[in-house]
Amino acid sequence: MIGKGAEKSTLSYLKWAFIFTGVGLVLGAWLGWQTTGTLSGMATVFFICAVLAVLEISLSFDNAIVNANKLKDMTPVWQHRFLTWGIVIAVFGMRIVFPLLIVVIAAGIGPFEALLLAAREPAEYARIMHEAHLPIAAFGGTFLMMVGLTYFFNHEKDVHWIVFIEKHMARSATVKGIEIAFVLILILVFSNLLEGEAADTFVYSAIYGLLTFLAVEVIGGLLDASQRAMSEAAKGGLGAFIYLEVLDASFSFDGVIGAFALTQNLFVIAIGLGIGAMYVRSMTIMLVDKGTLAEYRYLEHGAFYAILILSVIMYCQTLVHIPEVITGLGGAGLIGISLWSSIRYNRREQQAEALAERG
Known part of the structure; x- marks a missing residue:
């Protein structure tokens, strides 16, 4: 385990996130003063940093839960390395x-030129980022969709939240590659809704997303298998680390692109989203330490449903603009409902046990 969860309060887990928040907001205010030279400009940048942090946290609830699910099976050494x-x-x-x-x-320019472009011509930088949104949404949406579907299309899965859906998906998992077929059908459907070069870009990017997921699964399995061959204690090592990093990258796509709707300044975006990322780290540690996933039966289900919803939203964003607040609130809402369902289940179990003892 990462630490002694029962002995620590929730606030203690958030200590470093609070510190990072304070430093980040001060840095954001300073940046606002340096770029505008006015108190109103400083306040505006400060506010944008705070909004971006909240946006990142709301979009990343499910990321923290999935991280914790994978992290709890990793060795302490690899837990520390990931964190x-x-x-x-x-x-x-x-x-x-x-x-x-x-x-x-x-843009076909060098990294240093791109950095200068971000600092000197933020509007042009933002335009290039927005033009790259379609392939990013197709790639990230496909990867996240495979993550979500692989969780539900599992014949060994015996705990179901939305029973009539999940039971059929678990039974269907005996058909090999059914989740891949499902994703490929969706890729064809959405590509037919696009035209010309956009359709080709969507298909190629989505296929690369699918191949990346499969490659990460294969490489991760091989790496962890080789480690287990050397030592049983080494399970959940490098392969799981790579998987979590690619997963985090996929979750970040939507937040990074969406942030340009609020500001075109790369450094403001980095501060705001960086603050959010620290809270994701803190929540991940807390979930593992306190065994929250085991305590709340359906919390993990809510996270993976949120992943599926996010992946579909990323696909839909190739056709129409969907405000990031909807994406964030949708995911947080699903996780909240799954938490409430878990609490109700625990109460019913406690009541049943109490009746059994009386009987």
Whole structure:
């Protein structure tokens, strides 16, 4: 385990996230003053950083739950590596390097030129990012859809929240590759709704997303199998680490692109989303330490339903604009309902046990 969860309060888990929030908001205010030279400009950038942080947290509830589900089976060494190196990759890699890389590829310029473009011509930088939205949405949506479907299309899954749906999906899992076939059908449907070059871009990007998921699954399995061959204690090592990093990247796609609707400044986006990423890390540690997933029976189900909804929204965003607030509230709402269902289930079980003892 990561720590002694029973001995720590919820606030203690959020200590570093609070510290990072304070530093980030001060840095955002300073950046606002440096770029505008006015108190109103400083307040505006401060507010945008705060809104981006809330947006990232709302979009990442399901990310924290899925991380915790995978993390609880990892060795303490790899848990520590994910929560240290992983957060560096998440904050600096996906929130800074990834947007730069998109512009480098799309505009055919070098990394340093892309950084200068972000600093000197934020409007042009944002335009290039928005033009790259379609392939990113197709790639990330496909990867996340495979993550969600693989959870439900599992013949060994015997705990069901929405029984009439999940029971049929678990039974259908005996048909090999059924989740891949489902995704391929959706890719064809959405590509037919697009025209010309956009349709081709969508198909190619979606296929790359599918291949990336399969590659991560295969590589992760091989790496962890080789580690288990050396030592049984090494399970859930490098393969699980790679899986979680790619998963975090896929979750970040929507937040990074959506952030440009609020500001075109790369550095403001990095501060706001970075604050949100620290809360995801804190929530992940708390879920593992306290055994929350085991305590609340349907919480994990809600997270994976939220992943499926997010993947469909990313597909739909290739056709129409969907406000990020809807995406965030939708995922948080599903997780909230699954938590409420879990609490009701626990109460019924406690009442049944009490009646049995009296009888």
